[in-house]
Amino acid sequence: MSIRLGELTQRLGGQLVGDSDLAVSSVAPLDSASHTDISFFTNPKLLAQASLTGAAAIIVSPANSAKIEAGYHGARILTDNPYAYFARVAQLFAEQVAVAPTAGIHRTAVVDPSAIIAPSASIGPHVTIEAGAMIGDRCVVGSGAFIGRNARIGAGTRFYSHVVFHDGCQIGERGILHPGAVIGADGFGFAQDQGKWIKIPQTGAVRIGNDVEIGANTTVDRGALADTVIEDGVKLDNQIQIAHNCHIGAHTAMAGCVGVAGSAVIGKHCTFGGAAMVLGHLSIADNVHISSGSMVTRSIHEPGQYTGIFPLAKNADWEKSAAIVRNLGAMREKIRELEKTVKMLVEKNNEQS
Amino acid sequence: MSIRLGELTQRLGGQLVGDSDLAVSSVAPLDSASHTDISFFTNPKLLAQASLTGAAAIIVSPANSAKIEAGYHGARILTDNPYAYFARVAQLFAEQVAVAPTAGIHRTAVVDPSAIIAPSASIGPHVTIEAGAMIGDRCVVGSGAFIGRNARIGAGTRFYSHVVFHDGCQIGERGILHPGAVIGADGFGFAQDQGKWIKIPQTGAVRIGNDVEIGANTTVDRGALADTVIEDGVKLDNQIQIAHNCHIGAHTAMAGCVGVAGSAVIGKHCTFGGAAMVLGHLSIADNVHISSGSMVTRSIHEPGQYTGIFPLAKNADWEKSAAIVRNLGAMREKIRELEKTVKMLVEKNNEQS
Amino acid sequence: MSIRLGELTQRLGGQLVGDSDLAVSSVAPLDSASHTDISFFTNPKLLAQASLTGAAAIIVSPANSAKIEAGYHGARILTDNPYAYFARVAQLFAEQVAVAPTAGIHRTAVVDPSAIIAPSASIGPHVTIEAGAMIGDRCVVGSGAFIGRNARIGAGTRFYSHVVFHDGCQIGERGILHPGAVIGADGFGFAQDQGKWIKIPQTGAVRIGNDVEIGANTTVDRGALADTVIEDGVKLDNQIQIAHNCHIGAHTAMAGCVGVAGSAVIGKHCTFGGAAMVLGHLSIADNVHISSGSMVTRSIHEPGQYTGIFPLAKNADWEKSAAIVRNLGAMREKIRELEKTVKMLVEKNNEQS
Helix, strand or coil: CCEEHHHHHHHHCCEEECCCCCEECEECCHHHCCCCEEEEECCHHHHHHHHHCCCCEEEECHHHHHHHHCCCCCEEEECCCHHHHHHHHHHHHHHHHCCCCCCEECCCCEECCCCEECCCCEECCCCEECCCCEECCCCEECCCCEECCCCEECCCCEECCCCEECCCCEECCCCEECCCCEECCCCCCEEEECCEEEECCCCCCEEECCCCEECCCCEECCCCCCCEEECCCCEECCCCEECCCCEECCCCEECCCCEECCCCEECCCCEECCCCEECCCCEECCCEEECCCCEECCCECCCEEEECCCCCEEHHHHHHHHHHHHCHHHHHHHHHHHHHHHHHHHHHHHHHC | CCEEHHHHHHHHCCEEECCCCCEECEECCHHHCCCCEEEEECCHHHHHHHHHCCCCEEEECHHHHHHHHCCCCCEEEECCCHHHHHHHHHHHHHHHHCCCCCCEECCCCEECCCCEECCCCEECCCCEECCCCEECCCCEECCCCEECCCCEECCCCEECCCCEECCCCEECCCCEECCCCEEEECCCCEEEECCEEEECCCCCCEEECCCCEECCCCEEECCCCCCEEECCCCEECCCCEECCCCEECCCCEECCCCEECCCCEECCCCEECCCCEECCCCEECCCEEECCCCEECCCECCCEEEECCCCCEEHHHHHHHHHHHHCHHHHHHHHHHHHHHHHHHHHHHHHHC | CCEEHHHHHHHHCCEEECCCCCEECEECCHHHCCCCEEEEECCHHHHHHHHHCCCCEEEECHHHHHHHHCCCCCEEEECCCHHHHHHHHHHHHHHHHCCCCCCEECCCCEECCCCEECCCCEECCCCEECCCCEECCCCEECCCCEECCCCEECCCCEECCCCEECCCCEECCCCEECCCCEEEECCCCEEEECCEEEECCCCCCEEECCCCEECCCCEEECCCCCCEEECCCCEECCCCEECCCCEECCCCEECCCCEECCCCEECCCCEECCCCEECCCCEECCCEEECCCCEECCCECCCEEEECCCCCEEHHHHHHHHHHHHCHHHHHHHHHHHHHHHHHHHHHHHHHC
């Protein structure tokens, strides 16, 4: 379960400065790393930590390598993106200790005979798979998960326990759905008729690309007529709600508790802080970043960071600010009155002089 | 799977203008409808789409019918509420293609012998039903759902996968509970004693009326002593939290991520935008509409639309606004100073002239 | 199922004023209590209710006892914390009517032979327990729950249906996890590389202390390298998201829909109102109270109540306030202009006089 640095750079690239036979067996931050750990350096504020670290090796950019070598005399791997390199090293170690799921269908799973399950897939206890579903190579379906009619799961995708993936929905390869995620429940669509709500059948589905990760208890609703779409590489954290007919562009990431209302179209490479919200039918450009807790109430056409939260204060101070906010109209009126009076005074003053 | 227009109007009402033998087989919006589709027109901005649509028929109000007939020469169904009519047509088509669940209890379900299950009900794989529960005619209980002791499920109600419906709770007819909805978990009630929390047993239940829909991963807690109540026709979207002893009036609808704190009493025909929040023990009148992301901190006695969100801005602009909001007290003080000084100047000026 | 008041005070303390043979069989608020109920009095506003109550006995503080005895002539139990006493009485009654879960492993549960299950534990239908897990005495594991490899569950802890408790996580004694809670899913950690997200394996776990309650559909993520920690006595309501590497201090309570971003360190005895949010890597002192809907964007070092929400208003009024908030910079500029002009006028005025 250890890897020689020479093997690491052979597999992941980067330029090794140091002993290629030196072996590391785990990753750790600078301040807790021991002589069997590999660490990384990106933050100039941690220069002192780099000097003191016990790490066998540090992943570092060529530019920063010069900075640390005064204090740090261990091995270095030079690469332009040390944090991404560190992530890949960590993945290597994680793969080595991962318990490989057993291929095959657990005896307690209920699988419709017409479903097509790759022999290399692992279907866990208490799973239900309905007619016509297709489960790709090396998929792992955790205990109690439900896969509806004609759903399609791409190769290497993993569903943890209790994932619900409804009829007709599809996901690409290498996806990860965490426990309790619900994909393809009905969108929230009703017509009003004399004070009552008439349900609009939700006959679209959910189409999810490759390399998508969806967090625990996150929900993505099926479309009303057309599909809800999540493009390649999207990462959704826990407790997120994506309403019907949304379209989330590739490589966009959303932190926990985000909500996106129906038919919103979100660009590629966007990020959303926790609990950010997007109203329905809006359009958000590529590379837009929404701060945590902010409510997007209009379409955004320009890349950049957007925020809208009431600043936190001691409660007594907040009460004062909030009271004034409620009466900002009156304050504006006072300023207008002042401006008029002052203008008049200035004019008189000019006349007099 | 197609319906003649004559049959449609016979079943759903409305006045047909056009060939009663013309058949339609699905619903679609104006811009994507083909000659086998029926569409609807309510939004005057879509007049051009109505002229260009390929739809075999359009559902339209008598008032709007005149507007579209210049450009559109297909069949029309005239009705006062085209969108609700459209919803009902869509329901007809959806029923036709729906896969009827098999009546009976799946061999893997664990059902207490004292539970009473209607023979027409469908109990899915891996379901658990405890003692004394009653499941009505034509109910569908999805895979892995849990129904506690003495719970009662009215006729035609559907629970999707992993719904949890705790002991003593009840729901009326034609309800829909989406995957992962949890009804009747303990309310969040504690007494404090020397810095520790002492649990207050939650011995009430949840009572839900007819025609209620509850979204995926939404939670409705049981009452502390009395019941939590959800009246007829209420529609709750995904990821909503309804705390103990709330009372939600008939035909109120809440969008995703809404939270309602304990003992709040909400009127009939209200709507709540996504992520709106209501504090505990408040009372909200009928026909109140709360905007998305708004926090209700006091009771509301008048119908109308209410909002409270910090406007979104570019982050740099928000930082300026937020800094001023923090110091609104100082700004108000400056205005007072100005008012005093200006008043003094005006008086002097008057003396001088 | 009834208890004599003498037995009550023997078991729970307090000073009885009245007949020790009088029996009560349930708890109720003053206004609905009957002659078999015991109630409590803490709120001076309910003095009239105390006079009219049908309760057989009232739990009351010595100080308040004098106030109620003019109008109320039933039995009293005097104690310094009547509400906590009431909670304990309610617990006694609840225990009496509770249906004791059957010890043993349900025939449909799938339990790895290497898992160690206490004989007094109750493992429900459709449960999955993986290799090396340890389930303590008198634990109750509800239907469909999942317990991962080497997880440890302390004595007397209860998991309701569909709880997911991942590999390597641990919880102490007397815990309660409500349906759909997910403990130990991967934290949301990615490195960015040329516009794509590279997953950082989450190899820490979740460590939970004694007497912790976690609400329905709440999620607590496993740590990236170190563990996520929840100390003794913490109470989390429904739909809460706790991100990786958070540390929640003992006896802190969070209401529904709260979100805490990664690596936040929260003190002991804090409270969080519903939908409050905390950004990542912040530190919050002991005894801090965050109001509902408030976003914590900086570390808090002083105990106290903190708030940050935009005040609710009628929508038309809000639109005005929001428009001004957007332009507070311009308003501040106007005030500065006024101050300059007025200062100039005052100077001229002084010259002239």
